[in-house]
Amino acid sequence: MFSPPRKPSPQPFHDRIFYFPAHSISHLKAKANSQILEANSPISSFLALYAHVWRAIVPARELPEAQETWCSLSVSYRSRLVPPLSTYFFGNAIRLVCLRTTARELLGRDLGWGAKLIHDAIAKETNEEIRSWLETNTKVPTFFDSTRFFASPGVGMGSSPLGVRVGYDNRYDGKLFAFPAREGRGSIELHFNMNPNGIAALERDGEFMEAVEEKTD
Template identity: 40%
Template sequence: MDSSPSVKIVSKCFVKPKTIPEESKKPYYLSPWDYAMISVQYIQKGLLFHKPPLDSVDTLLEKLRESLAVALVHFYPLAGRLSSLTTENPKSYSVFVDCNNSPGAGFIYATADLCVAYIMDAKYVPLVVQSFFDHHKAVNHDGHTMSLLSVQVTELVDGVFIGLSMNHAMGDGTSFWKFFTAWSEVFQKQESNKDDDLCLKNPPFLKRYIPEGHGPLFSLPYSHPDEFIRTYESPILKERIFCFSSETIKLLKAKVNQICGTTTISSFQSLTAVIWRCIARARRLPIDRETSCRLAADNRGRMDPPLDKEYFGNCLCTLRTAAKAGELLENDLGWAAMKVHQAVAEHSSEKVYQMIDQWLKSPYIYHIDRLFEPMSVMMGSSPRFNKYGCEFGMGKGVTLRSGYAHKFDGKVSAYPGREGGGSIDLEVCLVPEFMEALESDEEFMSLVSL
């Protein structure tokens, strides 16, 4: 953590749902996808705002707490805690959410003696940003004793940062941003004194996916968490935000599709191909060294029948393609883009169900240090989420940032660009020597607008 400048915690409290839904009195069961996440870290994403003219920060904090209590009525599992059932013979470890025996979601107010410009103008994301989030280095299993959701509001000299830490066993990035958006929607309704703040435009679908003939309580073949929980420490990394304008993205997509003689390769697949090739080149990999590229894929629409598009939970997997470094760099950009496109196009409902069946036969837990091979690229998050739609009465956010969680050499997170219109920002994490080489890569830097 960064020692200078420092973030000072001023107050901490818990927020419970404004009203207690009847269904929250029962155990809330998790799906196989959720179980697989039990040893990875919390999702940590947040928005930086210019400080509005306020009567006082206390007023903003009160409104944020009030609207959070209403949002939690719809997302009541986030106010709970994890609970476990274990047996020794046979070995069995089951996890569910206890929504009753919990003080609620965390809410922290902090201050930092720094300006918005300090965050915005720094070439690399300052380490102090990690202090804008609660549950630093926590893994999801810690949700037995820690809140499943924690909000930290950090007041800067001229800004406000709202950082959310959400237990990844409770949901994926799609679910995380559904909650963030819903909370913002409730806040805006309360600001305009609408009395329908308990009605959401897109309420979450909370019932977890349980494969037919199984559950509702799944079990892992262990008797103690020490057998399957691994903490993860990221290496020393440089983290930088690279911005790509909507015009650049449009031209890149057109160029890639023209090279390939097709119209089916998406903007994001085209950009992924660029970053995969350029990071491989920055690493100066031997020509016979395999390098993989993975993308996070939402399976909601790939199920048959599809899951509800408002499904709250994990419904996520990573799609992998790979090549020898030599062929990746000797072939043109279209070749790499087609590899990425094929990985996405071939991801069918049959493949999703195969993965579920595999887990049911032999349950597994993701561990970051084993999940991704060295010298790989992992494209996380998504530019499709309406992240800048979360305003909280302060206008559009200035920028997005993330916490310590899930960062390793080759981790790339994709965000919508602030300008909208199809622009994309990439948060790239690399060890210092590879970042320096990427910044000297003409193909890559010619596309970067900032």
């Protein structure tokens, strides 16, 4: 999820799927890692891609240099707990991590700096931090009844899926979903939800689109 645009669009947001092949992501990863000094804190492929996207969205939204921009992402804490959760644990085990900076600082520095900013925010999600958060949440529990919104027993999953997509709900301007591409092998499809002006600006951004390929299937 990314901070809202400078000027909210009167038009509904648009969906756009950008396909990032594995070789483009590998290039972004190598570039980000070459720009950081901490050899013991390597930047992953996904964080390099996420930083690349964040740096493209800020100018696409025409944010002033002094304006704060933020991004958030869901972090799995299955392996971060001590002891870690069983691989057979059924249920969500994620927490939302949010980080902030200014448009000037994000764009005035390189890709590696942005990726390291995200990396460090995730690294703070330690066993102690997560358990403290879980303990606080148990004191103020929240329950949802899905039957109010749809008849869950009647949901059909279909057959022969071609790829993973999102439904209409739980989407808004600035939300992004990442899915493994159909062919796998490290390629990723990013499902953007943004206002039409923002999508058009991304498509005109040569640096951003350099890592994108159009799928032919």
